[in-house]
Amino acid sequence: MDVLGVLNLGEVAGYFSKMAMFPVFDLAYYIVSILYLKYEPGSVEVSRRSPVASWLCAMLYCFGSYILADIMLGVCPIDYFQHNSHILLASAVWYLIFYCPLNLFYKCVAFLPIKLVLVALKEVVRTRKIAAGVHHAHHAYHHGFLIMVITGYVKGSGVALMSNFEQLLRGVWKPETNEILNMSFPTKASLYGAILFTLQEAHILPVAKSTLICVFTLFMATSKVFMTARHSHGSPFALIESWVCHVLFGSPLASDDDHHAPAAPAASPKTKEELSEGTRKRKSKKAE
Amino acid sequence: MDVLGVLNLGEVAGYFSKMAMFPVFDLAYYIVSILYLKYEPGSVEVSRRSPVASWLCAMLYCFGSYILADIMLGVCPIDYFQHNSHILLASAVWYLIFYCPLNLFYKCVAFLPIKLVLVALKEVVRTRKIAAGVHHAHHAYHHGFLIMVITGYVKGSGVALMSNFEQLLRGVWKPETNEILNMSFPTKASLYGAILFTLQEAHILPVAKSTLICVFTLFMATSKVFMTARHSHGSPFALIESWVCHVLFGSPLASDDDHHAPAAPAASPKTKEELSEGTRKRKSKKAE
Amino acid sequence: MDVLGVLNLGEVAGYFSKMAMFPVFDLAYYIVSILYLKYEPGSVEVSRRSPVASWLCAMLYCFGSYILADIMLGVCPIDYFQHNSHILLASAVWYLIFYCPLNLFYKCVAFLPIKLVLVALKEVVRTRKIAAGVHHAHHAYHHGFLIMVITGYVKGSGVALMSNFEQLLRGVWKPETNEILNMSFPTKASLYGAILFTLQEAHILPVAKSTLICVFTLFMATSKVFMTARHSHGSPFALIESWVCHVLFGSPLASDDDHHAPAAPAASPKTKEELSEGTRKRKSKKAE
Numbered sequence: 001m002d003v004l005g006v007l008n009l010g011e012v013a014g015y016f017s018k019m020a021m022f023p024v025f026d027l028a029y030y031i032v033s034i035l036y037l038k039y040e041p042g043s044v045e046v047s048r049r050s051p052v053a054s055w056l057c058a059m060l061y062c063f064g065s066y067i068l069a070d071i072m073l074g075v076c077p078i079d080y081f082q083h084n085s086h087i088l089l090a091s092a093v094w095y096l097i098f099y100c101p102l103n104l105f106y107k108c109v110a111f112l113p114i115k116l117v118l119v120a121l122k123e124v125v126r127t128r129k130i131a132a133g134v135h136h137a138h139h140a141y142h143h144g145f146l147i148m149v150i151t152g153y154v155k156g157s158g159v160a161l162m163s164n165f166e167q168l169l170r171g172v173w174k175p176e177t178n179e180i181l182n183m184s185f186p187t188k189a190s191l192y193g194a195i196l197f198t199l200q201e202a203h204i205l206p207v208a209k210s211t212l213i214c215v216f217t218l219f220m221a222t223s224k225v226f227m228t229a230r231h232s233h234g235s236p237f238a239l240i241e242s243w244v245c246h247v248l249f250g251s252p253l254a255s256d257d258d259h260h261a262p263a264a265p266a267a268s269p270k271t272k273e274e275l276s277e278g279t280r281k282r283k284s285k286k287a288e
Numbered sequence: 289m290d291v292l293g294v295l296n297l298g299e300v301a302g303y304f305s306k307m308a309m310f311p312v313f314d315l316a317y318y319i320v321s322i323l324y325l326k327y328e329p330g331s332v333e334v335s336r337r338s339p340v341a342s343w344l345c346a347m348l349y350c351f352g353s354y355i356l357a358d359i360m361l362g363v364c365p366i367d368y369f370q371h372n373s374h375i376l377l378a379s380a381v382w383y384l385i386f387y388c389p390l391n392l393f394y395k396c397v398a399f400l401p402i403k404l405v406l407v408a409l410k411e412v413v414r415t416r417k418i419a420a421g422v423h424h425a426h427h428a429y430h431h432g433f434l435i436m437v438i439t440g441y442v443k444g445s446g447v448a449l450m451s452n453f454e455q456l457l458r459g460v461w462k463p464e465t466n467e468i469l470n471m472s473f474p475t476k477a478s479l480y481g482a483i484l485f486t487l488q489e490a491h492i493l494p495v496a497k498s499t500l501i502c503v504f505t506l507f508m509a510t511s512k513v514f515m516t517a518r519h520s521h522g523s524p525f526a527l528i529e530s531w532v533c534h535v536l537f538g539s540p541l542a543s544d545d546d547h548h549a550p551a552a553p554a555a556s557p558k559t560k561e562e563l564s565e566g567t568r569k570r571k572s573k574k575a576e
Numbered sequence: 577m578d579v580l581g582v583l584n585l586g587e588v589a590g591y592f593s594k595m596a597m598f599p600v601f602d603l604a605y606y607i608v609s610i611l612y613l614k615y616e617p618g619s620v621e622v623s624r625r626s627p628v629a630s631w632l633c634a635m636l637y638c639f640g641s642y643i644l645a646d647i648m649l650g651v652c653p654i655d656y657f658q659h660n661s662h663i664l665l666a667s668a669v670w671y672l673i674f675y676c677p678l679n680l681f682y683k684c685v686a687f688l689p690i691k692l693v694l695v696a697l698k699e700v701v702r703t704r705k706i707a708a709g710v711h712h713a714h715h716a717y718h719h720g721f722l723i724m725v726i727t728g729y730v731k732g733s734g735v736a737l738m739s740n741f742e743q744l745l746r747g748v749w750k751p752e753t754n755e756i757l758n759m760s761f762p763t764k765a766s767l768y769g770a771i772l773f774t775l776q777e778a779h780i781l782p783v784a785k786s787t788l789i790c791v792f793t794l795f796m797a798t799s800k801v802f803m804t805a806r807h808s809h810g811s812p813f814a815l816i817e818s819w820v821c822h823v824l825f826g827s828p829l830a831s832d833d834d835h836h837a838p839a840a841p842a843a844s845p846k847t848k849e850e851l852s853e854g855t856r857k858r859k860s861k862k863a864e
Contacts, residue, residue: 046469046717047537048537048538048540049469049537049539050468050469051533051536051537051539052468052470052471052479053466053468053469053473056468060762071653072652072653073652073654073660074362074646074650074651074652074655075362076360076361076362076428076432077360077362077433078360078361078438079361079362080440081432081434081435082429082431082432082434082435084431084432084433085436087434099536099537099538117293123462125665138651141658143660144657144660145660146654146657146658146663147654147657147658150654150657164744166464168466168468169468170469171463171465171469172463173462173463173464174746175744175747175749176747176749177747178629178744178745178747178844180626180627180628180632180745181746181747182626182744183626186623191628192477193360216740240598248627248675249377249623249624249627249674249675250624251624251625251627251676252624264738268834287644334757335825336825336826336827337757337760338756338758339821339825339827340756340759340767341756341757342752344756355714356735358650362650363650364648364649364650364716365647365648365650366649366722366723366726367650367724369720369722370717370719370720370722370723372719372720372721372722375722375792387824387825387826400627419741437600455758456740456751457754459751459752459754459757460751461751461752472751475709481832493783537861
């Protein structure tokens, strides 16, 4: 905190944590989200065969976090759809990514330098959503710490947590895995972020919320940009998690080989996810 | 409107749009809905093995639209079950259709002339549900045009939109398709109807609501009666849709052969749905 | 009632029906529930691979009834998670059952005499939940008899009714069956109990609620203890149900052989459930 005070970073953090997300940051969020939808195998065919299903999936990718959080808190799940400008913007992005002549828009936003900027902007929105989710739940349940964590987690992870049902909408069904069983980096980070923001809200973590938002955004943005640039799916938490899980839950410790290559901790036995990741990359090449 | 004025149809429309649905129209709705449930392969065996599951499916077929709309608007999904008389009527219909000695009731209502009348009455209820859904959503979200469309759509389509989960209740799981991916005529018409009623509610469509209800009911009833009589599964929208989707979404244009037989636009490659439709017909024959 | 009066059982029933459930009875409920989770094939591996998924499943096993009832009544499904002490207690039980060194805790609570006591205590909680569910629904819907039955049913059956989705969380998907299609004894008993409590609430059953709670608890506890001790999966209702279903729904009558062995009415053709039950037993042996 002292360092922040000296550098006058507190004010910067305060300003940063109050910045409006709409339209620039939200736009980046929509673009990256729908880009990931297009990477999904089969999504391009669905967009040709059934535009309504494709549009619905795109909306889930963009607003899944609001829908899930609303379900969790027992309010109207399509409540967010009253924000017509947000919906219109997301729909425009969906149309441009899937149906733009010559695939121009897709080629632009999937161009690595641009994509890295968009990915960084998306993480700004994600952090803000987690903070807002925790705050909202705190308002409704003053001592419901778990409800705060769940709401923040759900707000941060969004569509990933309902990927099984989102896939079902596109006629794909993969019951053998889900985002809880095999957490990806953003889902895990959302969980840890939600816990941090809950601790802050409960005054256990002696940090100003704006500072926490600022620091967590920086961490998320750099991690994701780094991972996107390196096409890596490892997680910075791998080592610590491996030890904690071993001690607490008796999970098998990751082998030494993995420690030497912490960026790809699950590399040795090529998992289903990674194979499908390969297909995804090839598909997206084709889509271009 | 002038023509309507001359023929004094405005008053007729007003009267028609205020007519009580219970019990005659609702009864027809329940009968046709549960008839379709009996057509589903395996539903008769389920009714023998587990009456509770069968009854629950029947309730979903009759009240699925209310349940889904309540879920969408975040209110108690079994709220409609407080109308004891409606539930009793639907349960009686379920019992008569599945367990009536000699299958007498089923044979009566599945007799084509009677079925056509019932189908027409069912469409009256459907249109009213769409209008009511849009109106209800408009009340809660004055500018939530999308929420109005979704609520009206869901009220019109009913159980079809949750068919995957309704089938699951009977131990059937078909993840490769769903009603959004392959919209049937009533689902599509409900979507278009919901859009029309939303435009009317937003005063963009300069038509009285009673007139719109009247016209849309007429369209739906004649279409459905015609299609039921001809055992057709085509849609009057096929040609326009094919062009619009081709222009907007780059969907492949239906071939010339299909244009000559617009009643069965997806006929050439016999799809899974049509095959199961065949089985359904045979099953229903057996059930008789 | 006279007999109860003579024996002064009315007061005992009144006292019994007001006894606090937390922490002793609730603890037994959590232990038995999470014990059943550990019996599920694959759950031990999930607990090693993904503690979060395992913990979530444990929470569903402990609080599924509250979650489902909240969903049914349209309120916040994670509402119950504000009771931090309950969650902490259930989490501690989960940790001890899955990760206790040498599997000591599991061996203790799975020791038959102790297990029988815990099972009996669990049924006390179940009955109270059914009564509370019916009462709560009666408060919200004075004449919604069906809503009362559904809420009570859901409160009594808990996770069983959403077992398909609970399994999905662990990467298991068995669409061919569900708890409605093949009701187990506790689910059936919850349904009958919910009907009884609804009749009591509607003043059709001329019995004091405390007496009904007391009698139903006794019935449930003895039945479950007896069945657990004999490793039986039959149901005391089998004979009556068989006749009622035959008369009302034309279900095939159970054969004479089954009548001679009412404790195992579905024994002859070894069903999938029983086979998996066998595996479960073996797995649990291994887990020890």
